[in-house]
Amino acid sequence: MRVAEAVPEFADAFGFEEFNRMQREALPAILETDENVVASAPTASGKTALAELAICKTLRDGGTALFVAPMRALTNEKEAEWERFESLGYSVYVVTGERDLNPRRAERADILVMTPEKADSATRKHDSPRYQFITDVDCCVIDEVHLLDSDERGGVLEVTVSRLRRLCAPRVVALSATMPNIGDVAEWLDAPPESTFAFGDDYRPVDLHAGVKTYTHGDNSFADKYRRLYRALDTAEPHVREEGQALVFVSSRQDTVQAAKKTRDELAERDVPIGARGDYDFHTDAKELSNDTLRKSVLDGVAFHHAGLSKGDRDKVEQWFKEGKISILFSTSTLAWGVNLPARCVVIRDTKYHDPLDGETDISPLDVLQMLGRAGRPGYDDVGYGWVICDRSEADKYRRLLREGKEIESRLAADLDSHLNAEIAMGTIRDLDDVMSWLDTTFYAVRARSKPEEYGYENLRERVRDTLESLVDGGFVETGEDLRIEATTLGRLASKYYLRLDTARRFADLCERDRITTDAVLEAVAGAVEFRSVSARSNEADAVDSMLVGTDTDLEDGPRKVLAILRAAMTGSTPADLRSDAWVIRQNALRLLAALREFLDRFSGPDAANLAARVEARVEHGVSRDAVGLTAIDGIGSGRAGTLATGGLRSPADVLDAGTAELTRAGLTEGVAERVVESAESLPRIEIEWGAFPDSVATGENEMREVTIRNRGGGVRAGIRVTVNDVEMTTKTCYLSDETTIPVGVFGGTSDEMEFTVSVAFPELPLLPVRDSRSVVVE
Known part of the structure; x- marks a missing residue:
């Protein structure tokens, strides 16, 4: 069947002219029904075209399509x-983070592209103007729905799809x-038998021969990597000698680089005839690569690929691999889920990886099958070869996986309390009947x-009731006399920031302290459940101790x-031994700090929230306490903040007083200086005016005065x-656009002198509080 016959108005949207057998069989159900x-179909059999057909039908019917991709790299x-x-007149919009979201573009888009996490966030906030677009989705395409079985992300995908179906009932x-x-997934999504397709291995364009190779595990993990590398090269070498190609999956970005370096030397010793050093044009093209190590490797027929490479370098590597210029490619798992880059031989060198938050972790069975599915090049090979290299003790586990496949399980139970709390916080669950109705919409109930x-099906409802009771006991949910269920402020904040409930409770406990310090803020975050599985290696002990002196x-x-990593981040100088995990830990900590800031704002007050805002900014930018206020100005990061603070400019007000001329002398270009001044003008500039405040008061007398707080900058x-003498008298929280007054009672107390202090703190900005004092003598 030709594309132009099936969808004539969308023929140019496909990269080929004819549908294959698998696509032809599924086409009528997708194009001619609304079911x-x-x-399910083997990797490389053309599933993407099914997604595109579903999108075409939605666009033809005047609707909006949502494509849920398993990884952020795939959305791009x-x-x-x-x-x-786009060339056919339809708009495609990738929904990214909160800060970068353009609600108008999202609302006008014909095709939305999101990860499960972004879709979860959007559906949780569907009643806010920024995210209302999510309720207009007419068709939701879930790519790689077996992600349901992922320990980390499966529950998110499950509740998001169930929630979306309740919000706007899209076709799925x-x-x-x-x-x-597959029958369980079809039951969950209410897909009838005539639109449920289980395409077997006979639909694979190339047969797959998959097996397990073992190695003997030693005491040294570094040496083990090389044992596995040599095993991988032994496996790949015969195919490479026959002008085939090998794709070798390793556990980290750094390992792709190190394995490529070692492989170049090893292949030279083995005299394996690969490389294109005599190809002048290729030599010239390789010079354009921005990564030095990659530039040297590709000429020897060896390359690496990971998400940290520039897009230009990744594109060139993919192109050259497809053209056969690269014989062995080392990659992280991104390639397994993303680019269609098949090879005659696929080797999984590492079945474990180091996760900064969870320590040593087994690669998921889904990832293993996804990687091996890349073996075999349609049109070039009759058979593809896939191998898992593992320790002898785990060989039977992987042989069983290759023989039997992997049933998809629900992972909802692991975080049932968090997901149930989120539904209650959104108002989609209002009583016990709603709880049970929600449960019936989940894949969890189907698998049970x-x-x-x-799954303990007989006790399932009782387990959900127990979970609900634990939310009530923990202060996340409250029940009324009519048995209605409602989220508390604590429950809503936990949902808003995707917190584990133990972490939310920990933050709430901090808010109850009389005095909250920087150390307390950092400790509350570092001790969060989200960091419970972080591994502390022995070689990191000295670096940790040095940061916690x-x-x-x-x-x-x-x-x-x-x-230790958070303390180091505040100074902008992380010890070398801690850097490998520092970025991931810092990014997660910034999310938790933002949450804690709002907890403190709600439960402790603006001063505590402002302290958390300053800690958050210091962790993000690595600046001193004196310079942290400068980071509130757009265009000023850690480097410029440090430079300006050294020159005596420590606040937006100082920047405005200095003006563009002073900033250019400090090293900023004129254009940057102008933008910095413009941004500083949008921030508050506070003056405290005491008016007719007395210098003295008689013992026992009491008189009221008004102090004016004037803002000559942007509203805040x-x-x-x-x-008075460090004892709180009056507090007021308001939106300060120009000025406000606050009454102050001046009284003659028992002290000889009364010290009155007015402070203005900014709960949402990392600006130092503005303070001023007056002394009143008691006569």
């Missing part, structure tokens, strides 16, 4: 691929690699019916390491606090 569709890839739809088209229990003993903490092991939410 939900579930289709789809944006580039689907320029074909779910695609997957081969899965034995399918495997009643393993003089710090009194009860944290141990991984959380203690997290605390502010907390105003008046203390």
Whole structure:
């Protein structure tokens, strides 16, 4: 069947002219009905075209399509691929983070592209103007629906799809690699038998021969990597000698580079005839690569690929591999889920990887099958070869996986309390009947019916009731006399920031302290459940100790390491031994600090929230306490903040007083200086005017005065606090756009002198509080 016959108005949206056998069989259900569709098919059999057909039908019917991609890297890839739809007059919009979201573009888009996490966030906030677009989705295409079985992300995908179906009831088209229990997924999504397709291995364009190779595990993990590398090269070498290509998956970006370096030397010793050093044009093209190591490697027929490379370098590597110029390519798992880059031989060198948050972790069975599915080049090979290299003790586990496949399980139970709390916080669950109705919409309930003993189906409803009671006992949910269920402020904040509930409780406990310090803020975050599995390696101990000199903490092991990394981040100087995990830990800590800031704002007040805002900014930018206020100005990061602070400019007000001329003398270009001054003008500039405030007061007398707080800059939410001899008298929180007054009672107390202090703190900005004092003599 030709594309132009099936979808004539969208013929230019496809990169080929004819549908293959698998696509032809699924086409009528996708194009000619409105039923939900579930289709599983081997990797490289053309599932993407099914997604595109579903999108074409939605666009033809005047609707909006949502494509849920398993990884962020793939959302960007789809944006580039689907320029074909743009050329037909349809708009494609990739929904990224909160800060970068353009609600108008999202609302007008014909095709939305999101990860499960972004879709979860959007559906949670669907009633806000920024995210209302999510309720207009007419068709939701789930790419790689077997992600449901992911420990980390499966629960998110499950509740998001269930929630989306309750919000706007879109048509759902779910695609997957081969899965034995496709019937359960079809039952969950209400896909009838006539639109449920389980395409077997006979639909693979190239047969797959998959097996396990073992090695003997030693005491030294570094030496083990090389044992596995030599095993991988032994496996790949015969194919490479026959002008085939090998794709070798390793556990980290750094390992792709190190393995490529070692492989170049090893292949030269073995005299394996690969490389293109005599190809003048290729030699010239390779000079354009921005990565030095990659530039040297590709000429010897060896390359590496990971998400940290520039897009230009990644594109060139993919192109050259497709053209056969690269014989052995080392990659992280991104290639398994993303680019269609098949090879005659696929080797999984590493079955474990180091996760900064969870320590040593087994690669998921889904990833293993996804990687091996890349073996075999359609049109070039009759058979593809896939190998897993593992320790002898794990060989049977992987042989069983290759023989039987992997049923998709629900991972909802692991975080049932968090997901149930989120539904209650959104208002989609209002009573116990709603709880049970929600449960019935989940894949969890389907699997429990399918495997009643393993999932404890008989006790399922009781377990959900117990979870609900635990939310009430924990202060996340409250119940009324009419048995209605409602989220508390604590529950809503936990949902808003995707917090584990133990972490939310920990933050709430901090808010109850009389005095909150920088150390307390850092310790609350470092001790969060999200960091509980962080591993502390023995070679990191000295670096951790050096960062915590003089710090009194009860944290141990991984959380203690997290605390050290956060302290180092505040100074902008992370020890070399801690850098490998520092970026991931810091990014997660910034999310938790933002959450803690709002907790403190709600439960402790603006001063505590402002302290958390300054800690957050220092962790993000690595600046001193004196320079942190400068980071509130757009265009000023850590380097410029440090430079300006050294020159005596420590606040937006100082920057405005200095003007563009002074900033250019400090090293900023004129254009940057102008933008910095313009941004500083939008920030608050506070003056405290005491008016007719007395210098003295008689003992026992009491008189009221008014102090004016004037803002000559941009409007801001502010907390105003008046203390007398360090004892709080008056507080006021308001939006300060120009000026406000606050009454101050001047009284003659028992002290000889009364010190009145007015402070203005900014709960949402990292600006130092503005303070001023007056002394009143008691006569």
